[in-house]
Amino acid sequence: MKKLIAAASLVILSTAIARAQTIEITPNASAPSALGDAKLFSGHVVVASLFPANEFTHGTGGHVTFAPGARTAWHTHPAGQMLIVTSGKGWVQQEGGEKREINSGDVVWIPVGVNHWHGATNKTGMGHIAISYMKEGKNVEWGKLVTDEEFVGQVPPRD
Amino acid sequence: MKKLIAAASLVILSTAIARAQTIEITPNASAPSALGDAKLFSGHVVVASLFPANEFTHGTGGHVTFAPGARTAWHTHPAGQMLIVTSGKGWVQQEGGEKREINSGDVVWIPVGVNHWHGATNKTGMGHIAISYMKEGKNVEWGKLVTDEEFVGQVPPRD
Numbered sequence: 157m158k159k160l161i162a163a164a165s166l167v168i169l170s171t172a173i174a175r176a177q178t179i180e181i182t183p184n185a186s187a188p189s190a191l192g193d194a195k196l197f198s199g200h201v202v203v204a205s206l207f208p209a210n211e212f213t214h215g216t217g218g219h220v221t222f223a224p225g226a227r228t229a230w231h232t233h234p235a236g237q238m239l240i241v242t243s244g245k246g247w248v249q250q251e252g253g254e255k256r257e258i259n260s261g262d263v264v265w266i267p268v269g270v271n272h273w274h275g276a277t278n279k280t281g282m283g284h285i286a287i288s289y290m291k292e293g294k295n296v297e298w299g300k301l302v303t304d305e306e307f308v309g310q311v312p313p314r315d
Numbered sequence: 316m317k318k319l320i321a322a323a324s325l326v327i328l329s330t331a332i333a334r335a336q337t338i339e340i341t342p343n344a345s346a347p348s349a350l351g352d353a354k355l356f357s358g359h360v361v362v363a364s365l366f367p368a369n370e371f372t373h374g375t376g377g378h379v380t381f382a383p384g385a386r387t388a389w390h391t392h393p394a395g396q397m398l399i400v401t402s403g404k405g406w407v408q409q410e411g412g413e414k415r416e417i418n419s420g421d422v423v424w425i426p427v428g429v430n431h432w433h434g435a436t437n438k439t440g441m442g443h444i445a446i447s448y449m450k451e452g453k454n455v456e457w458g459k460l461v462t463d464e465e466f467v468g469q470v471p472p473r474d
Binding site for chain 1: 344
């Protein structure tokens with residue numbers, strides 16, 4: 157019986173190793189995209205999963221698209237977040253700071269624990285890849301929705 | 316003297332904290348792009364830096380574009396690599412395996428230590444974001460260039 161278990165374990169282990177050593181291709185949009193939860197996002201937002209967190213990535217990857225006027229709620233990341241803007245023009249703002257413009261190709265680093273929101277502008281859509289790093293199984297702490305006054309109330313500085 | 320050092324340390328520490336707690340926007344193409352080194356790439360390749368490795372990202376981020384026929388040399392990653400295909404159509408192949416087609420929107424995971432190459436097809440260009448994870452200060456081990464026979468010699472299976 158012990159031998160059988162040992163043999164079975166060996167098969168499982170070999171399969172795991174073989175699997176781990178094969179290049180994995182996840183086809184475009186192979187997982188269904190989800191509409192952004194109205195408790196966490198304002199307006200029309202689509203969230204597409206790209207890759208899960210593992211011991212190497214340390215964070216989840218997703219592609220998020222915001223229609224004009226759409227944005228996240230206020231939130232923080234326990235291990236930070238990297239945004240790579242893939243289309244359009246958007247805004248990002250941290251609590252107590254000015255609203256800042258972000259454009260296709262920009263890369264945005266949200267440090268650990270910084271309360272902020274990001275999204276489209278009031279007139280343009282915006283898409284970004286978001287890599288949200290994990291700490292103790294969590295990659296985000298959600299707060300209140302961004303009000304219309306907070307969203308459009310402040311004119312961003314022209315660079 | 317000790318007090319001065321302590322005060323100076325406090326200033327440095329405060330600056331570091333203040334800096335670490337501010338959202339950082341790296342504008343599109345703010346670092347010059349580089350042509351792929353002819354010892355590491357075949358054909359016309361452009362490498363643009365996106366973000367550096369740090370304690371959160373654990374890897375460097377870059378955007379790489381391959382002209383038709385262009386590809387990396389054979390190589391391995393000591394902590395793996397994630398590719399997000401952003402444009403066109405390309406090929407990826409691991410040693411001993413078949414050449415596989417990758418298209419815009421696909422996500423490719425290259426496991427630790429797997430010898431492989433990736434690039435355009437012979438007729439189409441391809442672009443991808445590459446996140447190359449770090450181990451002991453390294454994120455890649457380069458090998459030989461991919462020969463023309465290796466590149467076009469094998470017809471990829473039709474999915």
